[in-house]
Amino acid sequence: MNQKELREQENRCIQEQAPACSAACPVHVDVRGMTAAIAKGNFDDAQELYRKSIPFPQIISRICDQPCQKTCLRKDLGGAIEIAALERACLDFAGRDFPAVKQLARKSKTVAIVGAGISGLTAAYDLARKGWGVVLFEASGQIGGGLWQTAPDLLPRDVLIDDLKIIEQMGIEIHLNSPIGRTGGNGHGTLLARMSHEFSAIYLCAGPVASDFHDLKLDGNGYVTIDPVTFQTSIENVFAGGDILRFSTFANNENLHHSAILSLSEGRRAAISIDRYLQTVSLSASRFFEGQYTTTLFTNTKKITPQPPRLQTDLSTCYRPDEAVAEADRCIQCECMECVHVCAYLEHYQAYPKRYIREIYNNLSIVMGTRHSNQFINTCALCGLCAEVCPTNLDMGQICKGARIEMVKQQRMPASAHDFALRDMAFSNGEKFSLTKNPPGTNVSTYVFFPGCQLSASYPHYVEKAYSFLKESLPEEKVGLMLRCCGAPADWAGQEALFAESNQQFLTEYEKMGNPKLILACSSCYQIYKKHFPQIEITSFWEIYDQFGPQTERRITETPPLALHDPCSTRYESKIQDSVRNILRKNGIEIEELPLNREKTECCSYGGLMWLANKQVAEKMIQGRVNQSQSDYLTYCAMCRDFFSKNGKRSLHLFDLLFGKLETDYALTIAPDFSRRHENRARLKEKFLKEQWSESMPETQDFEKIHLILTDSVKSQIENRFILEEDIQKVIANAEKSGKRMFNQTTNHYLAYFKPASVTYWVEYSPQENGAFEIHKAYSHRMEIGRGAVK
Amino acid sequence: MSDYVDLSKEKNWMCANCNVPLVSGKVDISYLGNSFQVNLLKCPICNLVLVPEDLALGKMAEVEKSLEDK
Amino acid sequence: MTFTVYEHPIWLESEPASMHPEGFKITERALKHCNIDPSSTILDVGCGAGSTLNILQNENNLQGIGIDPSANLLSYAHQMNANIWLTQAFAEHLPLANESIDAVISECTLSLFNAKKAIQECQRILKPNGYFIVSDLYARDPENIDKLKELPGGTSFPRVMDQEKIIRLIMINGFKISIWQDCSDALRQFSLDKLTESSSIDPFDLIIRAAKAKLGYYFLIARKK
Structure with a gap:
């Protein structure tokens, strides 16, 4: 995204366009500003604004034919604002005198x-x-x-x-x-x-x-x-x-x-x-917006209740101050803010896209000065809701993503911003999880099930059931299996090179299977393959289930209606959304549609790695979403479900209903922590290899054999600090092998550190008699300990 | 140099490898091309350094954030 | 014995040039830009231990005069080289006649003094067209300049200015600026260790504040109008 494109995008945001009244006024009196001031009882500021445009304020306030009123958005909601009467009021009730007009020094002409x-x-x-x-x-x-x-x-x-x-x-x-x-x-x-x-x-x-x-x-x-x-x-x-x-x-x-x-x-x-x-300068240059014009500002009046003026006026009516305040208060204060109203992230930074884009523009072009917007750029969920509700379809996600790519290219992306997610991706595409297999006994696949890394981490047992379902439902087909990450974290992080590398790895594996149809259980994966591999035929697991799963209407469980949350990556995938609703209908599950759903659905904060870049905004985002209904939530994305339940919202994954046990209340299940997610993926691969292909996992490394004992509070401490148990294992392995560790005479604890890549991890621990290690605390930093230290 | 890091809490640590108590001393630390010296506890023999939890999660994290231009 | 920050013996331990970023490189770059012949008189404002004056004399065959408020540093400078003219003075009150100097060098000292008065004094003692060669810290993010003001006095930090203010001060006091260069990379390589040691500034605090104010380093050449 170059700066010219950014400028063009900026111009698409209409928030700064004049309200209809000011555009219709041939001298553009700031009516909105005036009414805002009067509504607060501030007649001084109102008069000042009025005088800015009008040299003869008393005269005009008495004889103006008010072209503004014809365009007032209140017109059909109780009647246009009585603007001239308010102008007279601000002349009558201002508490101070206005100084004589300031004139520039006399020139010779x-x-x-x-x-x-x-x-x-x-x-x-x-x-x-x-x-x-x-x-x-x-x-x-x-x-x-x-x-x-x-x-x-x-x-x-x-x-x-x-x-x-x-x-x-x-x-x-x-x-x-x-x-x-x-x-x-x-x-x-x-x-x-x-x-x-x-x-x-x-x-x-x-x-x-x-x-x-x-x-x-x-x-x-x-x-x-x-x-x-x-x-x-x-x-x-x-x-x-x-x-x-x-x-x-x-x-x-x-x-x-x-x-x-x-x-x-x-x-x-x-x-x-x-x-x-x-002054001998151009007479015709940039003479826009002179005289009357029609504004492009959009103002949503759906939620405005009609309210007539308290007092009908003509050009001789004089308000009392309280009447003027009440009339000014009827002003809608026209503005767009459509996207800001539906996005906790855009709301959090207290402005609107036009300003945001200008800041991003400055951020990218700046040589000197502070780049304030790094975190702003990295917080966007890239979910596309702003574009959906915007009258001009301006997509902040596209802009933030472009800015991230630019930051990565300029080597200005803070290392810490996405590191954790990128390492998670590396894990998923490494030997612990990644797997490409044709069905046992064949060397080619016609379909391949791609469950995705997060579903496999949160619900490995459902992944097994889903694979079995597919094999049973498509008996004529050869359904292979592919375990890996689709690369979305790299894409979202703006890491083009890393993403391309991941795509290339995928393609090599995929082609070896004989170019099968891709069955995707995660809608983020779906978007990645849809966009970046148009040549590959893809389908969602839910479409297959709708088509080949149980077709008769039957009630599988007696539950009150569940509020259905569409994952944001299905925003324009009505086929998937419809399939899910069909499946629910066929299973006799009553659903409640959330106010913002389908193409207007909201992100759970996983999108764009918001959860990692800005915890505070991510929590606002989740809270905003889960507060929309008292009902239990139902969704079909593992991350949405996990984030909702982590924030105390009773939530189910569609797999809970299809493949879970009827007597279990899954709505309260807390998602596995980061360490367990790695473990779950590795175990899933191991299980598949053993049960389907009678193969075993590659050798585990020494550090993986270290047995850790962690209390719940230590587990939650390391979770919050983005430290994995495997990181702790590496520290201990290194310390025990090299002997480089500290010992505390009072507590008998050991303390050691190790820097596997860019982060230094510290672990305080006590070896146990049975060879295990009890962990007391773990923490990390990115600063490097230099010359004075042992590396 | 002032006591910008409270080392007194950590005085019971000794180097398990060299079996000597840690002592206060200058340590170079660096991040993104900026480097500076701080007083930390370290092993007088093998130079093993102690970065206490408070420091790592407090001032160090803040410096990281500032230098990353967030 | 108590020391002001720059009188602290730590500065004299090794090569004295390390009192300011880039050592002499900026000085030498400046000299190349200026047309200064050996008959010229050069004033080093805040000469400290006299290292720049020595370089001028030994490597450039130029005779300099040094002023510094610190008697300790001057006496050290005198011990190192008895053949330079030194006097104890503040830059705000230079004991020199009007239009008597060909070039003034101020290396990382402008913001130690009252910059406006120091500039006016330099303007007074410089001959017409005389060179005013300045290198110093500046804040590249004026909005966060307050972050530096909270650092302890005795160092330049609390008085650091932004580019616009520096240029304005120099211009309205009778100079024309011929070169402004950002040398902020020099700052990165400059070890803050002696500074934090001698000033008891918390190095973490310093780095955080410097990063917020985008502390940079510049070098400029101005000529008396």
């Missing part, structure tokens, strides 16, 4: 503005703020233009005069009773020629007076030619707005809606062009 209506006044205001000199020419005896035609009860004249004082205060030169004549004077042929000479730029916004300006180029319809983005006319320093713009061809001319807020927006946009013109 001066702009002439022809017409002192709201468009011209806004342009004058904006340009004066930027420090340009401004001279206003107004034909009538007062500034304000059409504002004076507004009904006085709507816009009281004292309010109007008060709001317009700012123009004079800003040092704008005002020439009243100065109609712009047709002729130039002062030796100039035309007026524009004279003005172009005297002023650096001109903004014409004085009504439909195009015919007065002979120098401006007209289009075929007789309208002044105006650039629709910059409002520039055929004379480069002359810009046009107001009715000239409205009557030009690109605007939908005479029928164009006339409103104060639109005029204000025009003045502002003309001022942007003039400011750029005076």
Whole structure:
């Protein structure tokens, strides 16, 4: 994933898009921010936000025709927010005065503005703020233009005069009773020629007076030619707005809606062009999102209950403060956050994909500074739920996985992040577990059962039964067996080379069997083979069981309904999900569908190695999932079941129902610990070899013969510290052989350390008379003990 | 050097190989290319070093984490 | 007898160059960049035991002047080489005339002093176009610079600055920066052992804090405007 792709992905997150109201507002008042402040009773902040976009706040709050309301998502849920009334409220109830407008230092160039209506006044205001000199020419005896035609009860004249004082205060030169004549004077042929000479730029916004300006180029319809983005006319320093713009061809001319807020927006946009013109920078560059537009922000309103405003308002209504607070509180506070709401991981880091992707981008490109996001990148479960719920299908998993690959390539992946899982994978693909066998007496297979490493670790007895089932159900076929890890840990860890190596090993073994159909019991394996070996025909064990298992409806056990959890790796495998439901139906087991299931199912925290990279988030993830129903859970992935039960949730594996004993309550079974998982795999292989093929396991190594005695508390201590009993055996074997160990005179314990690969393990132990070793504690570190120590 | 590692708890350890008590001394430790010296108990004869549990799971783990840039 | 951190005898045990990262390599690299002839006068601000001055004299045929606040270190420097001009002073108050020096070298000492005053003093005594050659620690993650402030005084750590601040300080005080180079790798190879020994900083604590603030090492050459 390169940085350009990351940028593209970032842009797909719509969370930062404006809410509908602000997009519909021609000057983009931050309505959402205002209502949030008012809802908290903070009228000061609300007014500040309002003033940021509006130069004449009292006037606009009284006469705005509120295009925002038409798009408000509350519209159909009780009625649009009374936005103008809230604007008046924040002007009425703010507890402090707002300081005079800050103006930049006066620059040498001066702009002439022809017409002192709201468009011209806004342009004058904006340009004066930027420090340009401004001279206003107004034909009538007062500034304000059409504002004076507004009904006085709507816009009281004292309010109007008060709001317009700012123009004079800003040092704008005002020439009243100065109609712009047709002729130039002062030796100039035309007026524009004279003005172009005297002023650096001109903004014409004085009504439909195009015919007065002979120098401006007209289009075929007789309208002044105006650039629709910059409002520039055929004379480069002359810009046009107001009715000239409205009557030009690109605007939908005479029928164009006339409103104060639109005029204000025009003045502002003309001022942007003039400011750029005076600074001699590009007029047209990056002028996005000016004027009204439709936002791409998605807001889910499914859970919003309709609520009408407490008080119907018109443009003269004045709220009491409590009424304003109540009205502001109705605001939905539009935002997307679809993915964040369904993912404990995305929620944990308190932002949303757009920000996350920017951080990842910085993380990968950074040379100096701290890479904050390493753990963030490694925590994602890569489960794809975010993409499923995202309006633009943005997949954080794909991004985090890409970032992991990049980190591994740059040799910046912390060694500790995935080491334990990768060593577990190495174990599964080593001689202790890996096995490829055609059925006894044959040298080729038509099917091969691939139970996967975790099912074999958690439920080795079910793996045996499943293999027997397959052989019995497919009597015409030659069903072989393959024990190994599919390589998912390497794939999830971003270890491309390791993953490729594992795939190559698999392929070599697989081809030797004669390219049989692959029967997979684990849906993570299923995804790996589906994606990376499209040439191989794969099927899920559950599909086979659905097809060849008992077909008659029968009730195998009397249980209350079980809440079915689909593993996240079956997200888009409806065939597998359906098979499982068929099997349950045929066995008379009633199920309850969890609110998020099938394509919206959640990860148990095993995915993407989240459980290893970030225990805290993993626990949140599991808790969130198991709290969704009071019922016992049923699933068909060993890791999901194990994680749920480890967190105290009564949970069953589908195999418990199909192959377990009816009288046993499996829902409480705690999954084997890490050491037992290795042992279970090794024993499974041994058993298969002996019973099916009458073969024996390779010689065990010396250290494996060391018998350990561990109390339950020591067992749980080493489990939490990711230490395996075989690691302890290696330490003791090494210490006893070399004699390099310490002895404690008070406790009579021995202490020794050994570093088989990158981790140094420490074990405190006591040899027993029977040759066994009692273990008191074990711990480890990655720092290396250097020169002063014996290696 | 200050007592940033409490060695007093570990004073009963001796080197079982050389049969002598461990003594405090400088030990080089390193991680990801950064190395530094700390005072730890070690065998004065064969240099066998004692890293106590508290240190391994405390400060050492924290240094590992910092240097890994997590 | 009590010692300040850098007066601790441990620094004098072996090769004195180990008082700062990279030893003399950075000094030599800097000299190559500058056009300094044997008639020039060079000031070593915080010269310590005088090792850089000796190198300048013996290998580069350049006459240096050393100042250091520590009488102990100066007397040691004098014992090593009686043929260099040394005086006890703080960088904030240099006992030198205006525009009297051709080049100032400050090796890992800027953040030991009040950097602003030291820079202003160096600017005062340098001749126009004079060289200001600095190498020192800096925090590459300004957000976590506070982590260093909690380390004990007497070392550079509490006063370490970030790149932007260093450059700004030097620029607003009458210099033009011609070279800035990151030499953080030098820090990795620099043994902290003597520092932790002499300052009683917990080495674990130091490493953790340095990693969080992304402690780095730079070298820069500025010229008096």
